[in-house]
Amino acid sequence: MTSDKMTRSYPKFSELPLDPSHPPHSAWGLWGMDDELGTLNHLTPERTVAAAKEIKTGARFGINWALEQMDYTGGFREVIKHEIFEIGKCMNDDRITFNTQTSTQWDGLRHWGFDDGKFYNGFTQKEILENKSSRLGIQAWAKEGIVGRGVLIDYVSFAERNGIDYNPLEYYAVPLKIAKQIAEECKFEFQAGDIIFLRTGFTTAFESATLETKKSVMSKSPFQYPGFESNFEVLAWLWDTKIAAVAGDCPGFEAWPPSEHALHQILLAGFGMPIGEMFALDELAKECERQKRWTFFVASEPLNVKGGVASPPNAIAIM
Numbered sequence: 001m002t003s004d005k006m007t008r009s010y011p012k013f014s015e016l017p018l019d020p021s022h023p024p025h026s027a028w029g030l031w032g033m034d035d036e037l038g039t040l041n042h043l044t045p046e047r048t049v050a051a052a053k054e055i056k057t058g059a060r061f062g063i064n065w066a067l068e069q070m071d072y073t074g075g076f077r078e079v080i081k082h083e084i085f086e087i088g089k090c091m092n093d094d095r096i097t098f099n100t101q102t103s104t105q106w107d108g109l110r111h112w113g114f115d116d117g118k119f120y121n122g123f124t125q126k127e128i129l130e131n132k133s134s135r136l137g138i139q140a141w142a143k144e145g146i147v148g149r150g151v152l153i154d155y156v157s158f159a160e161r162n163g164i165d166y167n168p169l170e171y172y173a174v175p176l177k178i179a180k181q182i183a184e185e186c187k188f189e190f191q192a193g194d195i196i197f198l199r200t201g202f203t204t205a206f207e208s209a210t211l212e213t214k215k216s217v218m219s220k221s222p223f224q225y226p227g228f229e230s231n232f233e234v235l236a237w238l239w240d241t242k243i244a245a246v247a248g249d250c251p252g253f254e255a256w257p258p259s260e261h262a263l264h265q266i267l268l269a270g271f272g273m274p275i276g277e278m279f280a281l282d283e284l285a286k287e288c289e290r291q292k293r294w295t296f297f298v299a300s301e302p303l304n305v306k307g308g309v310a311s312p313p314n315a316i317a318i319m
Contacts, residue, residue, distance in 0.1 A: 038272015074218035138308030150298035168201035192242035247276025
């Protein structure tokens with residue numbers, strides 16, 4: 001992945017869109033109108049080499065929530081179905097059927113478009129449903145993976161230190177200024193090509209919740225969960241900092257419902273920025289605290305599914 005195919009110098013958020021006929025705040029054409037990587041273009045070979053230097057102790061952490069943990073969705077999405085069957089004497093196969101949105105996943109560029117039916121670089125909902133082209137499919141990310149420096153914004157620990165009480169199974173927005181404060185306290189600076197991970201405590205709380213609590217959580221309309229505050233200041237910061245991808249342990253990177261403006265459409269359809277959801281970050285957070293550093297090497301290999309909309313990340317963090 002490389003950014004040397006940019007069609008012009010990197011613009012500021014305030015300069016978007018590059019073409020007035022494109023959707024507001026979109027970066028269509030920056031890496032060419034046939035580009036399928038979006039902000040993953042920031043993950044240059046040079047930045048991968050630099051990210052590898054984050055490996056100092058060799059401590060490794062799978063950051064994928066178990067596929068079966070989202071065991072109740074209120075019927076909105078089907079839960080995992082796992083079958084084991086015998087194909088011969090003492091020989092077994094298994095079959096797994098699951099929705100890619102019901103556990104840890106990367107939202108791909110086919111997941112959420114603008115209201116006019118256009119996705120990144122102008123691909124349309126009509127073209128996706130016709131399924132005659134694999135353009136913007138998750139296979140484009142599987143080719144080289146999502147590999148770079150991960151940074152953990154551990155809001156759970158910050159809240160505990162500062163006596164902040166909130167319910168991770170309800171709406172709660174983490175302000176950008178607090179995220180920057182956490183980074184300052186943890187003595188790291190955000191860099192171009194970073195992959196951000198926000199820890200809010202959602203996955204842990206959901207995993208330990210009773211069925212009745214899960215039913216209550218999933219029955220709310222709209223669905224509510226914690227995440228980043230959602231406004232144009234956040235979008236500008238993510239774009240201008242050249243963040244490669246954003247992720248969290250909650251069902252969406254931005255708190256839902258949006259505080260001001262939903263990030264999903266502009267991040268995915270405008271920037272081409274992957275959104276990771278429901279990552280398992282607790283053990284990684286413990287090690288970050290133990291080592292007193294919150295940056296690490298992360299490697300993710302999405303499923304190589306032609307035309308795929310989303311994918312489990314198959315991700316591992318190495319410190």
